Amino acid sequence: FTGEVDFNDQPLLLHTSQYDQQVTVWSLPDFFAKSRYGKLERVKRLKPELWEPLVKPLIFAAG
Numbered sequence: 001f002t003g004e005v006d007f008n009d010q011p012l013l014l015h016t017s018q019y020d021q022q023v024t025v026w027s028l029p030d031f032f033a034k035s036r037y038g039k040l041e042r043v044k045r046l047k048p049e050l051w052e053p054l055v056k057p058l059i060f061a062a063g
Contacts (some may be wrong), residue, residue, distance in 0.1 A: 010027040
């Protein structure tokens, strides 16, 4: 989780995919609405020092 919320106060999740090698920010309800992502395998909260504006995040959520 990013520690941020969207305009509906839903938690935001940073998701990486090993299949298409993409990084996406999802609201939690939107993430679970996709059948492909129905099973959450691992969650890690981003550490603030790893989420600097000019630095690529080093820890991602879900598998």
